[in-house]
Amino acid sequence: MTGQSDNMKKYCSTVQPSHMAWPENIVVDQEAASTPLARKIIRKMPGVPLHTLSPGMNISELAGKDNRLVIYLKHYRGRFLRPCPATRKYRCCGYQIIHIGENCPLNCSYCILQAYFQDRVLKIWANQEDLWTELDMVLGRDRNRLFRVGTGEFTDSLALEHLTGYSADLAQFLGNYPNVCLELKSKIIDLSWMEKAPSTRKVLPAWSVNSPEIISREEGGASTLEERLKAAGTCADKGFRVCLHFDPIIHYPGWKKGYAHAVEMILDFLRPEHIAYLSLGSFRFMPGLKKTIIRNHPGSDYIYNEFITGLDGKARLLLTLRLEQFKYIAGKLKKGGVSRQIYLCMESDRVWKEALGYTPKDLGGLARHLLNLSFKDKAGL
Amino acid sequence: MNLAPDDINLTDPCLFWAQEPGEDYIQNIRELGQAEPVLIMAGPSEKILVAGFKRVKALKALGEKVLALKIPPADSRSKGLIYLLTNQGQTLDQARIISCLRYFSGLGDISEQIWKLLGIDPGSKIQGLWQSRLSLPPDWDRLAAENKICLECSQVLEHTSPEDLDILYPFFKELSWSRGNSLNLLTWLTEKSRMDQAPLSAYIEKLKLEQVLYSRLSPNDKIKIILKKVFQSRYPVLSQLKNDLAQRLGRISRGSRWRIEHKDEFESQQIQISTTINSQKDLEKALSQLEQISKSGVFDDWPVR
Numbered sequence: 097m098t099g100q101s102d103n104m105k106k107y108c109s110t111v112q113p114s115h116m117a118w119p120e121n122i123v124v125d126q127e128a129a130s131t132p133l134a135r136k137i138i139r140k141m142p143g144v145p146l147h148t149l150s151p152g153m154n155i156s157e158l159a160g161k162d163n164r165l166v167i168y169l170k171h172y173r174g175r176f177l178r179p180c181p182a183t184r185k186y187r188c189c190g191y192q193i194i195h196i197g198e199n200c201p202l203n204c205s206y207c208i209l210q211a212y213f214q215d216r217v218l219k220i221w222a223n224q225e226d227l228w229t230e231l232d233m234v235l236g237r238d239r240n241r242l243f244r245v246g247t248g249e250f251t252d253s254l255a256l257e258h259l260t261g262y263s264a265d266l267a268q269f270l271g272n273y274p275n276v277c278l279e280l281k282s283k284i285i286d287l288s289w290m291e292k293a294p295s296t297r298k299v300l301p302a303w304s305v306n307s308p309e310i311i312s313r314e315e316g317g318a319s320t321l322e323e324r325l326k327a328a329g330t331c332a333d334k335g336f337r338v339c340l341h342f343d344p345i346i347h348y349p350g351w352k353k354g355y356a357h358a359v360e361m362i363l364d365f366l367r368p369e370h371i372a373y374l375s376l377g378s379f380r381f382m383p384g385l386k387k388t389i390i391r392n393h394p395g396s397d398y399i400y401n402e403f404i405t406g407l408d409g410k411a412r413l414l415l416t417l418r419l420e421q422f423k424y425i426a427g428k429l430k431k432g433g434v435s436r437q438i439y440l441c442m443e444s445d446r447v448w449k450e451a452l453g454y455t456p457k458d459l460g461g462l463a464r465h466l467l468n469l470s471f472k473d474k475a476g477l
Numbered sequence: 478m479n480l481a482p483d484d485i486n487l488t489d490p491c492l493f494w495a496q497e498p499g500e501d502y503i504q505n506i507r508e509l510g511q512a513e514p515v516l517i518m519a520g521p522s523e524k525i526l527v528a529g530f531k532r533v534k535a536l537k538a539l540g541e542k543v544l545a546l547k548i549p550p551a552d553s554r555s556k557g558l559i560y561l562l563t564n565q566g567q568t569l570d571q572a573r574i575i576s577c578l579r580y581f582s583g584l585g586d587i588s589e590q591i592w593k594l595l596g597i598d599p600g601s602k603i604q605g606l607w608q609s610r611l612s613l614p615p616d617w618d619r620l621a622a623e624n625k626i627c628l629e630c631s632q633v634l635e636h637t638s639p640e641d642l643d644i645l646y647p648f649f650k651e652l653s654w655s656r657g658n659s660l661n662l663l664t665w666l667t668e669k670s671r672m673d674q675a676p677l678s679a680y681i682e683k684l685k686l687e688q689v690l691y692s693r694l695s696p697n698d699k700i701k702i703i704l705k706k707v708f709q710s711r712y713p714v715l716s717q718l719k720n721d722l723a724q725r726l727g728r729i730s731r732g733s734r735w736r737i738e739h740k741d742e743f744e745s746q747q748i749q750i751s752t753t754i755n756s757q758k759d760l761e762k763a764l765s766q767l768e769q770i771s772k773s774g775v776f777d778d779w780p781v782r
């Protein structure tokens with residue numbers, strides 16, 4: 097942390113978590129400057145220089161080229177709610193993503209965001225009123241239609257929660273929509289949203305999980321597996337069901353031991369009925385990301401595994417190798433009592449059958465199955 | 478001023494594209510005379526040529542004096558720039574670009590102006606590739622000049638140790654690789670060595686690639702065998718699967734006119750069966766062979782179940 101940042105820290109009224117350094121600047125779109133969210137965030141960091149971006153100006157003119165950490169409070173004009181990007185060739189889970197911002201303060205070596213954003217500008221959509229309007233329009237249109245929604249396609253759901261309280265606001269807002277279940281997926285610990293969650297049945301706190309070695313080597317700034325599972329245990333104690341995502345599963349020397357340990361830890365902290373669902377996803381990436389990973393994370397040699405080009409054009413681990421991993425991890429989980437909650441991310445029916453013994457069709461379709469699991473009362477599992 | 482060719486020093490490094498004149502060129506000078514003066518710079522005891530090497534050599538061959546223009550003294554960078562500007566019409570092939578870049582990089586940084594004069598956009602991907610090329614030892618320039626190694630390969634080789642580069646050098650000196658093959662070879666080798674944290678030379682030795690290189694096989698066969706060995710080492714499981722499948726499909730289609738292929742890297746069980754038919758008789762035969770293939774249980778034994 098720089099001396100300048102130390103100074104800022106003195107003035108800032110927010111406790112800064114370990115996963116994120118102090119921002120050097122806040123930039124706000126003029127149109128968004130008076131929104132409650134922008135005002136709240138600015139108030140939380142009174143020592144951080146604030147710049148207002150007039151209409152027509154570009155953030156790059158203010159953010160500078162020196163790779164500074166910048167918080168950008170943006171008036172977002174795109175669609176807030178989008179379906180999870182799926183492909184025809186592999187089975188997808190029918191999830192809808194609420195777009196709340198872009199970029200992430202964490203530094204996972206495999207993160208796709210490196211290919212999209214070369215800067216350290218953390219964008220937050222500050223015009224929440226527009227978000228509420230759009231959500232009401234889509235989610236409120238037919239209250240009998242169930243939705244699984246989550247944040248964090250282009251960011252971690254909770255990495256900026258200490259500044260924004262976005263997830264808490266969402267949980268509160270969606271409390272009025274009995275047909276919506278909100279999943280909050282993260283690699284850090286922030287349970288502050290809990291206070292505003294109207295019911296334990298409407299929010300599914302979720303963590304990405306991985307073997308402890310992969311977390312410490314490849315997920316810079318993220319919480320340890322133990323911290324994540326402890327937090328998951330706290331949620332379970334409060335009556336929430338949690339979701340876990342083994343994604344990306346990485347093939348590395350000693351992976352069996354690492355993933356067996358991860359499963360053991362999960363079962364130490366959670367009982368099967370605490371887990372709403374659990375996904376397994378093998379590492380897959382746009383071919384262009386490989387060069388970026390080699391450049392930004394030269395020690396991440398899993399990138400030299402036996403990857404092939406999948407039917408969706410993305411690189412993925414050779415089928416035999418990922419099947420072995422799926423079978424192994426699923427086998428351990430099943431032994432521990434986690435079974436029908438397990439699903440595969442972006443895999444074909446053939447892989448499902450081989451790895452799990454069932455296909456999405458056997459479950460009545462993956463999207464429907466996950467909806468059922470999301471809305472199922474805890475006692476019903 | 479008119480000078481005797483032997484009174485001019487032709488060895489300044491700024492003449493980085495110096496080229497002996499060919500017969501046609503000498504003939505042109507003989508017929509038309511020297512249309513443009515060469516540029517010289519007066520040194521303490523001699524006259525140093527800054528532009529016009531070919532003309533001086535041609536005039537010397539013809540026993541003529543050289544019409545020269547004297548320019549004020551300049552540092553090496555300016556001399557190089559003058560030379561480059563006076564040679565703007567030259568075709569910019571790999572050999573010319575690299576010799577120019579070597580000259581200026583030897584003087585420190587290469588300015589944006591130089592990149593632009595070479596038709597390379599500063600900050601572009603292609604500039605990055607040339608910078609990688611500069612990081613290779615100068616003896617690799619000759620391979621590039623002979624089109625034996627593509628520009629993209631330089632990037633793959635950028636962080637390779639001098640020892641490993643020495644071991645790789647003969648593979649490019651002796652064989653002419655296509656762009657795709659050379660990139661595959663180097664990418665697979667360097668990735669394998671990074672993954673196992675072992676020098677590249679260890680793989681070359683382990684795979685006995687030098688034995689193949691210096692064998693009596695044809696150059697094409699050498700390339701094929703080297704690539705196969707390196708691929709097997711880089712992708713052991715995938716190559717095993719591919720081998721198994723090739724054998725299985727070969728067995729099933731042996732003796733028939735059908736060609737069976739699988740193109741999805743085992744992500745699906747899809748196969749493509751094709752043949753060419755010229756007559757009704759061909760068609761009948763092909764159909765009966767296809768029936769045999771369908772009874773062979775091609776999918777029962779699929780390498781990835």
Ligand code: SF4
Binds near residue numbers: 200203252
């Ligand atoms: S937490 Fe998610 S969004 Fe953030 S760097 Fe890691 S993978 Fe990327």
